[in-house]
Amino acid sequence: MSTYYNPADLAKFGNITEWQSEMGNKFFAYYAEVFKEGALTEREKALIALAVAHAVQCPYCIDAYTTDSLQKGADEAQMMEAVHVAAAIKGGAALVHGVQMMNKAKELSM
């Protein structure tokens, strides 16, 4: 069965430089810099990436940052809490627009 998402494609991510090497290389240089230990630890960054991966619903990123979080010593509780942070922000983002809905409804109502 063919599918839009093939797990084997994750290992080919670096190949995107083939068709635009300058931009691709700059992206990967930036990417590597972002994930280096800085004000945040590598483990904290992996957990943020894991949460964002769920928010943007990227299966490749979920695969990569589940592995990366485990490698950096995160446990299941920390990883699931990160996913809940993403869920809370996504849910909250939908819900907070309810204020707009309420404003508009009130504007239109007698």
Added chain:
Amino acid sequence: MKSLQARQAPLADTAYQLTVLTQAEAVGAQLPAFAHRLRESGLLPLQPTKLGVMQINVGKMCNQVCKHCHVDAGPDRTEIMTRETMQLCLQALAQTDIPVVDLTGGAPEMNPDFRWLVEQISALGRQTIVRCNLTIIVANPKYHDLPEFFARHQVRVVSSLPHFSAGRTDAQRGDGVFGRSIRALQLLNAAGYGVEGSGLTLDLVYNPAGAFMPGSQVGLEREFKQRLGREHGIVFNNLLTITNLPVSRFLEYLLESGNYESYMQKLVAAYNPVAAANVMCRSTLSIGWDGQLYDCDFNQMLELPVASSVRHIRDFHEATLAGRAIVVNQHCYGCTAGAGSSCGGATT
């Protein structure tokens, strides 16, 4: 859980393990030969450097049955080193200036001559490392005084603790192991181990609890110190990260979980020539419970003896052994991936 041997599992046969490792097509993987990668790095034949560590595996008997154990150790394993073989090890040691003797198992403390051996090594003025699984200290009253015994002989204690959380530790080492390990660590701390200024070294070993490689040793050490200190009041010196090698029960786990091919591919992709140059087998001699000689504990468990005319500790001859080529196979990718892996942790 029982050992592979007790279950009469196919992987209990080391020849079958080597078949799995070397016939990559058997699991659909295309993996280059490790020797080929070494040759590309200018390291074949892999030669020993100055001997720094005599590692003695005093037996396969253990009170735990960990899922990842490359020894296939457990309570059902009865192979242990006799005092006579220990004496041969001590005679060999006395002929050399090897500074460190690394005692491993199984649970080395379960060998009835363990304490005698530590005393003899101490009398020769060499440092002893004991690979303590922690729970042995609280397993039986006869082991409760081990922290004081270790301290008396200035033994460096190196203890496995896969994670600072109970879930990930127990998943690898068995239910309740985390709680008992914490209790044992508290007893070691009470004896001065890991306490600044005591001179008593307590190092922890991190093995990933699954089919992934260890992350940064520095980062994990900081996290372990923070969490174990805050949640359990435990202090220790260093965290040593070790990559699980596809040998014995970890190999079984990889095959049964469908992770073998992807794990091997990860190791191959992470091959690091600098780590390859620093592998521990170059400066270590590994002695089996029956006195047979190996390049490392992993070769020992795969029954790959040293390629030398000297194959038993009774015939020990340092210069002859120094001329050997180290035996390598596909499992060696584990020690050469990423930051490198050894009994002393990362190697780069």
